[in-house]
Amino acid sequence: MARVEFHKKKPLSMKWIAAGLLFSCFLIISSIIFLLYPFASKETESYFQGENPILYEGVQSGNAIIEGNSVYLPISFIQENFDDAITFDEKSNSVIITTKNKVVQMPSESLTYYVNEEPVQLHFSVFKNKDNDMYLAIDPLLTYYPFQYTIMPGTNAIWIKENDQEILHAKVINKEVNEEKLRLRVDASLKTPYTGQVENGEKLFIEGEKEDYYFARKENGVAGYIKKDYLTAGETEKVTINRTHEEVVVPKIEGPIQLTWEAVYTKNPDTSQMPMMPGVNVISPTWFELGDRDGGIKNLGSLEFVNWAQNQGYQVWGLFSNAFDPVLTHEAFKNFETRQKMIRQLLHFSQIYQLNGINLDIENVNLEDGPLITQFVREAVPYFHEAGLVVSMDITFISTSGNWSAFYERDKLANLVDYMVVMAYDEHWGTSPKAGSVASLPWVEENLKRLLEVVPNDRLILGVPLYARLWEQKDSGEVSSKALSMAKVKQWLKANELTPVYDEASGQNYAELYSEKEQTTYKIWLEDELSLKKRADLAKKYNLAGVASWSRYFADESAWAALSLGNEQLTKK
Numbered sequence: 001m002a003r004v005e006f007h008k009k010k011p012l013s014m015k016w017i018a019a020g021l022l023f024s025c026f027l028i029i030s031s032i033i034f035l036l037y038p039f040a041s042k043e044t045e046s047y048f049q050g051e052n053p054i055l056y057e058g059v060q061s062g063n064a065i066i067e068g069n070s071v072y073l074p075i076s077f078i079q080e081n082f083d084d085a086i087t088f089d090e091k092s093n094s095v096i097i098t099t100k101n102k103v104v105q106m107p108s109e110s111l112t113y114y115v116n117e118e119p120v121q122l123h124f125s126v127f128k129n130k131d132n133d134m135y136l137a138i139d140p141l142l143t144y145y146p147f148q149y150t151i152m153p154g155t156n157a158i159w160i161k162e163n164d165q166e167i168l169h170a171k172v173i174n175k176e177v178n179e180e181k182l183r184l185r186v187d188a189s190l191k192t193p194y195t196g197q198v199e200n201g202e203k204l205f206i207e208g209e210k211e212d213y214y215f216a217r218k219e220n221g222v223a224g225y226i227k228k229d230y231l232t233a234g235e236t237e238k239v240t241i242n243r244t245h246e247e248v249v250v251p252k253i254e255g256p257i258q259l260t261w262e263a264v265y266t267k268n269p270d271t272s273q274m275p276m277m278p279g280v281n282v283i284s285p286t287w288f289e290l291g292d293r294d295g296g297i298k299n300l301g302s303l304e305f306v307n308w309a310q311n312q313g314y315q316v317w318g319l320f321s322n323a324f325d326p327v328l329t330h331e332a333f334k335n336f337e338t339r340q341k342m343i344r345q346l347l348h349f350s351q352i353y354q355l356n357g358i359n360l361d362i363e364n365v366n367l368e369d370g371p372l373i374t375q376f377v378r379e380a381v382p383y384f385h386e387a388g389l390v391v392s393m394d395i396t397f398i399s400t401s402g403n404w405s406a407f408y409e410r411d412k413l414a415n416l417v418d419y420m421v422v423m424a425y426d427e428h429w430g431t432s433p434k435a436g437s438v439a440s441l442p443w444v445e446e447n448l449k450r451l452l453e454v455v456p457n458d459r460l461i462l463g464v465p466l467y468a469r470l471w472e473q474k475d476s477g478e479v480s481s482k483a484l485s486m487a488k489v490k491q492w493l494k495a496n497e498l499t500p501v502y503d504e505a506s507g508q509n510y511a512e513l514y515s516e517k518e519q520t521t522y523k524i525w526l527e528d529e530l531s532l533k534k535r536a537d538l539a540k541k542y543n544l545a546g547v548a549s550w551s552r553y554f555a556d557e558s559a560w561a562a563l564s565l566g567n568e569q570l571t572k573k
Contacts, residue, residue, distance in 0.1 A: 040180035045193040047222045048155060055152070055221050056081065056160040058207050064158045065135050070124045071149065071158060072135035082145045085412075087375055088134060089336035095127050095136060096336055096375075099144055100246045101382045105336065106136065113140065116382070117340075146241050157221035163241040168206040169234040170216060172198050177230065184224025188213035196222040206233060248385050250418055251356060253315065256539070256565035257419070257461055257546030259284055261319065263553055264300050271308040275557065279564035283309050283552070284359045284392075288320040288349060293331035295338035297345045301353045310354075317357035317392060320346055324364040326403060333372040336379075343380045347387055357390030359421070363404065370407035377416050392419040392461070397447035398454070414455045421548045422451060424535075425465040430481055435471035437525035439464070441507030441534050452542060461546045464527075464535040464563065466554035471523040485554040489526060500526055507534060527554075532562035539565060 052064040054077060061081070065072040075095060079086050087096050097104040105114040106127045112119050113126045126137045138149055138158075146163040161167075172182065183194035188210040196218055198204065207223065208215035214231055217223035259282035262269065268285070285305065291298040301318065309316050320342075322329045332338050346358060360380075362373050377393065384391045393413055399405040414420055427443045428436035437443075444462075452460065468489050469481040484492065493500065493511060500509035509526040539547050547563055549555065 040178075040183070040190040041185075041193055042180070043193040045186055045195055047195040047224070048157060051156065053155065053157045053221070054160060055157050058215075058223075060157075061160075064138075065128065065130060066151075066156060068124070071138045071151065072128055073138050073141070073158070075134040075136055078136065078141070078145070082147070085375075085378060091335040092337055094336060095134065096379065097144055098378045098382060100248050101385060102144075102246075103379050103382050104144065106140075108134075116386070143243070146243060148239065148241055152219065152221040154220035155222065159221060161239045163239060165239040167237045167239065169237060170204045170206045170214070170231045171234060172200055172202045172204065173230055173232050181227065182230060184216065184218070184222065184226055185213075186224060188225045192225075195224040196220075198226065204231065206231070249388075250385055250390055251315075251388060253281060253390075255281075256544075257282055257548070258563060258565055259317070259421070259461065259546065259548040260555070261286060261548065261551040263551040266300075268300065268302040268305045271305060274308070277552070277555075277560045279560050279566075280314060282315045282317055282357070282548075284317040284319045284357075284548075286319045286321065286361075287353075288318055288346065290320075290322045290325070290328060290332055290342070293328060293338075295332045295341035295345075297342060297349075299345075299349060301349055303353050306353050306355065310356075315356035315390070316353070317359045317390060318346075318349060318353065318355045319359040319361050321361040322363065322365070326364055326366045326369070329362070329365050330369050330372070333369065333376050339376050339379055342376070343383055346380070347383055350384075350387055350389055355389060357392060357418075358384055360391070360393040360417075362393070363396075365403060365407045367402040367407050370409055373407065374409045374412050374416075377413060381416050390419070391417045392421055393417045394421045394423055394463070396423055398450050410451070410454045414459060417459075419459050419461050419545055420455050421461040421463050422448070422455075423463040423550070424448065425463065425550070428469065430469065430483065432481070433479060435469075435473050435479055435481070435523050437506045437508060438467065438469055438527065440505065440525070441531075441538070442505075444535070445538060448538065448542060457543050458545055460544050461548050462535065462539045462544050463548045463550060464532060466527060466532075466549050466551065466559055468524055468527045473521045473523060475519040475521075483554075484524075486527060486556040486559060489524065489528075490556075492524075500528075502530075507531070529558050529562040532559055536563050536565060 048060055050063045052066050053060045054062050054064050054073065062074050062077050075086060085098060089096055093108045095106040102115055107113065108127045108129060109125050111122050111125060114120065124137060126140055128135045142148065148161050150159040152159055179197065182198050184196045184198065185192045185194050198218065204216040204218060206214050206216050210225065212228050213225040214228050215223060216226050216231060258279050260277065260280050262283050262285040264286050287299060287301045289298045306316050332342065350358065360377065365373055381391050395408050395410060396405045424444045425439040427439050428434065467483045467485060470484050470492065471479065471481045473479050496513050498511045498513060500511045503510035503525065506525050508531045509528055511524050513522040536547055546565060549559065549563060
């Protein structure tokens with residue numbers, strides 16, 4: 001049997017145990033200190049990227065060009081932050097800026113730019129191309145936009161300041177602290193990289209705060225986070241930019257507008273045969289029409305007609321249409337030069353015929369050309385207003401029809417013109433496959449409410465039809481129609497011994513006749529005193545600027561009283 005020997009272990013000394021515990025505590029405390037103590041990062045990070053950085057609203061927004069004493073900003077920066085309506089015209093190689101009463105053309109690499117076609121001479125080019133980007137000289141822009149700029153020393157950063165912007169000044173407190181703590185950090189922690197060093201007594205700008213840090217900016221534009229303990233806030237400076245206020249004086253019409261269009265196709269009506277139209281205060285004759293791709297305008301104007309109308313107490317707003325030709329419209333409206341040519345002609349006509357206003361009737365336009373129409377209006381309105389003309393524009397209700405509705409940039413147009421006239425008819429158009437009202441009252445009101453979400457009511461005029469469609473619906477299913485004046489409708493009803501009945505669905509009087517011989521059903525939804533008064537009531541209900549009727553030719557004497565919005569006293573009897 002083997003012998004087993006047992007040896008007793010020596011007990012550990014209390015000194016070793018104490019030393020072990022101390023060492024363990026040291027490791028734990030060291031780890032905690034290492035993890036929690038804010039050792040400052042020595043890593044640096046560039047604040048700006050590229051040359052001549054643009055500093056706007058606390059961040060870099062691209063880069064500028066500096067040539068001599070001239071600073072150039074990218075057009076994209078101006079479009080994004082100040083004016084999305086700035087446009088580049090390829091044919092003239094120009095940038096176009098519009099204001100309420102000015103049209104500014106800035107040709108590329110030219111020492112001259114034009115304000116309302118008047119030349120302005122400079123000692124530097126106002127517009128430059130560089131690396132496929134377009135730039136505008138900043139100094140001429142100060143006339144048109146509410147900002148100022150500072151070139152910051154050391155970095156050549158361009159600090160863009162807006163009117164009423166508040167700038168809080170600060171100063172580094174004169175404390176004896178480690179320089180690592182006087183660094184601007186990319187975040188509110190000493191562990192993050194720093195963008196710049198500040199010194200005791202240095203002046204800074206405070207732009208924000210986070211926890212116990214300020215976001216501060218040096219006078220060279222470099223910014224970052226620094227402990228609040230090391231700064232003292234000073235005065236707040238408010239940026240004040242003095243710009244000349246643009247006064248736009250447009251002739252006003254007292255009370256609601258009641259306009260009627262005078263359809264002129266070949267010659268003007270005999271004014272001696274024109275009826276009295278109590279309540280009407282504006283006549284818009286369809287005189288001017290786009291004639292060619294170069295912007296030539298056909299003219300059927302008549303000074304005799306204007307003299308007659310104004311002697312009766314009417315204003316005359318000459319109508320200009322695009323001939324409802326989408327191809328012709330694209331060619332004529334795509335270039336600045338042809339747009340200006342059309343504007344000059346309309347101004348010339350307005351002087352010849354002593355017009356009070358211009359009515360723009362632009363229809364059937366390709367969807368992609370909608371911005372061209374807006375640009376034309378943007379460029380035309382300053383000139384028209386300068387000439388003392390009221391500017392109105394005809395639009396349709398909002399729909400998905402590209403060429404007849406979707407191309408209108410209604411929100412932008414509403415801010416440009418004095419009035420928008422919605423052509424609230426042709427719910428069922430002349431070649432509609434289904435017989436129906438020209439404009440049922442529920443259809444009008446529903447679409448009107450949608451439009452008023454985009455167009456202010458005090459600028460909107462409700463266009464109403466003075467015609468009705470007599471529908472022929474054959475037993476075979478074939479459907480056709482023809483437009484009848486109010487007088488012709490009454491004649492048709494009398495000839496067929498028909499008495500209209502009220503149609504609840506359309507809100508109008510309705511008549512129907514079946515011809516056994518022709519195997520045809522005739523249907524008509526009437527535009528009469530009942531219908532027209534309801535349309536006038538809609539204009540009152542939504543506090544619209546007035547009503548407009550298409551066209552005077554279709555009306556009888558009952559129409560004007562039915563449409564009256566209280567203007568009778570304005571028209572000479």
